[in-house]
Amino acid sequence: MQTENLTDILRQHPFLAGLSEDHMQVLVGCASNVRFAEGAPLIHEGEIANKFYLVRAGRIALETDVNARGKIRIQTVGPGDVLGWSWLISPFRWHFNALAVADVRAVALDGECLRKKCEDDHDFGYEMLSRFSRVMERRLEATRVQLLDLYTTSPGARV
Amino acid sequence: MTHETMNAPAAPREGVRLHPVTVKKVIWETDDTFTLQIDLGALGNTFNFLPGQFNMLYVFGLGEAAISISSDASQTGTLAHTIHRVGTVTSGLAQVKRGDVIGLRGPFGAGWPITAARGKDVCIVAGGIGLAPLRPVMYAMLRERTAFERIILLYGARSPLDILYRVELEEWAKEHNVEVLVTVDRGDSSWKGYIGVVTTLFSYIKLDARATVGYVCGPETMMKYTIDEMGRRGLAEDQIYLSMERNMKCAVGFCGHCQYGPEFICKDGPVFALPRIRHLLDRKEL
Amino acid sequence: MVIIESTELNHLLEGLISRGYLLVGPTVRSGAIVYDEIRSAEDLPRGVGDEQLPARYSLRRRDDAMFFGYGVGPVSWKKFLYPPRLTMFRATKAGKGFTITPGETEPRPRTAFVGVRPCELNGIIMQDKVFLGGPYVDGAYKKARDNAFIVAVNCTESGANCFCASMGTGPGVTKGFDIALTEVLQGKRHYFTAEAGTSLGKEVLGALSTREATDPEAKAGLDAVARAGTSQVKRMDVRDLPQLLNDNFENPRWDDVAKRCLACTNCTMVCPTCFCSTVEDSTDLTGTHAERTRKWDSCFTMDFTKVAGGNIRPSTRARYRQWLTHKLSNWMNQFGTLGCVGCGRCITWCPSGIDLTAEVDAIRGNGVHA
């Protein structure tokens, strides 16, 4: 019952659009439903990254420490987004903090469990990797544009 | 027809006279951006503009700058300009107090083709001061809210403190059924809204690509990413309009400064249908 | 077509003076042909010729007595229609506000341009499109243009930098003149054939004691003009030129020419069609009087494309490309013709001797073709 629900939820998430039924079953074995109330921390910088989240509702802010000036928020993720890829890449540690800034519903996927499945089933591993690399590419592009600090100049200015 | 027609006056007219006009009110929107509310005086009887058009504003002895009109086109006798202080003339304008007189000539250029959006969804994407020339579009559409289907406004600002027209943004969302999504490049711990470039907001809206018109204004780089994103979401290029900026001295097609390939941004634009300038957007140092 | 004997050229000029025209025509100033005020045919540089090559200009003495035996000098007629500096308005502080008065209040004298070459006349026609042909009209230009009487002179010799034949703008005039002259010198026989292009031109000619040209007289003039065309050595290959340049936005030739171009703006200043300008606002010391001056500008200057936060065309490569592409491609979109009349001034007055026809050939040779 619980598993069936979860499969439906996963199927609706854009990150998994078009994923084969077999792979969906593999994935669901590592998935669990989670909720975070506004203000709740999801990720602590430096800790072991053993999860990623498929966000269904709410908003999560990514924060980073800027030495003495404290924290700044550098990005938010929301419904339809994926949070976290450090679970995929050695040394499997988070390099930012994340907290819910609006009540969050998400599906958490266990990194250790997934890594194992990726190793057992290379097709599945490839599927995950290619989906994540697409997300990472888009995210990096967005970050690059964000770093340009566009709005300090006037509309037509090139950077 | 892709352009509103008012930019081509029926009879040829002179390079447009400069009119002294009085500033009624100065509203500081952010640390470096302010709105001048202007009393047009006698000029008010004849002054009509289209959303997206701009004026040349003159500070006595200092110079002129091209500034979009940011107020409601249906108001007569008065108009507003929202100005980002960046250099000589805009700093001069920032010194202006209530009751001071500045010079104004205009309106110039082609506006946003609002009629093209009737009966459709409208997706407005603005970055920074780029919201100013789109505010008259909002006013025009809200006056006839039912003539349009969904109105979506995606707005990116540098930080929460740099968000323009905050009160109005909330009002549009609450009272006029506008889907307003605001994102900032960096937030502090009090900011609970979106953080990230404006294109990331597309993830949180569903576009009916075949029935949506897109209006885009902001830094050129941001506009390029935005139209790419709109393309990915299936919007046809001829449904996308953007407002361009270049150096402008005359605003009437004489000085040559605003040339953008074959286009004069002052008289052929500043608002262009995307297909007309698509091939120019990727040309560096054009 | 009528005949004006060379000895009677002055009658034509007197006729114009008596109608209240100020005469402007070729004179010699600091070693160059310069258009300036003249009072009679005596002031024309008779017997003077010129030599033009890339980055080279010199006057020489001719071994004949031609009135118009030289090509175009560094200053085109645009100086009179579209002045290099123009006060656009003056503003005076009054209380919290200010009042504005127009800059040019003196009526412009009616001016006869004597000795307008076909390429230059086409340059004027091109600037007419810029300043009079769009939704807005430049008032000062219109006034000057309305007050101008044009005595064109067909070319019977071509200089080494001339390529009007390629551009279809010479060596004979076809339109836009009040009176067109062709100077014929055959042995001892020296005369002008004259043709009116407007009713005013007809009136001016009619007041002179002229006679109809005989066929041989007319033919001698036409032949001389035709020879000037066929003998022209410099050529511009205009086939699909707008498309060619549009397709070659990223041609390596732009890097090559950028190494030679000094971005000195000479080419744009001497060009009869270039129309760009900038404005300068200033106040007097007391801060109560301000004025705005319009000045010729060039797409080669550093500030031309300055916007807050950057410069759109920082490189010489991009600026040369703008210049050539505007003239030979974008102009077509904007005004329905190419923006070059083949007068060769930009070649003569370029300190590096950059020749736009050679640049076009190079791009045609190595470039992308549609």
Ligand SMILES: Cc1cc2nc3c(=O)[nH]c(=O)nc-3n(C[C@H](O)[C@H](O)[C@H](O)COP(=O)(O)OP(=O)(O)OC[C@H]3O[C@@H](n4cnc5c(N)ncnc54)[C@H](O)[C@@H]3O)c2cc1C
């Ligand atoms: C159609 C259009 C609409 C616009 N709408 C708005 C708007 O609504 N709000 C807004 O804030 N901005 C707007 N802008 C941008 C605004 O015009 C510029 O930010 C403004 O001109 C900057 O002027 P400045 O003198 O303050 O800046 P500066 O950085 O001092 O100067 C930039 C401009 O001044 C000129 N300049 C500076 N130095 C020199 C020099 N040495 N020689 C020659 N020229 C020089 C250049 O022409 C350049 O355009 C718009 C621009 C356009 C084209």
Ligand code: SF4
């Ligand atoms: S580009 Fe050169 S040849 Fe052509 S009209 Fe201008 S000055 Fe003359």
Ligand code: SF4
């Ligand atoms: S070539 Fe340059 S200076 Fe000449 S009209 Fe074009 S943009 Fe202006």
Ligand code: FES
């Ligand atoms: S601003 Fe002068 S031509 Fe456009």
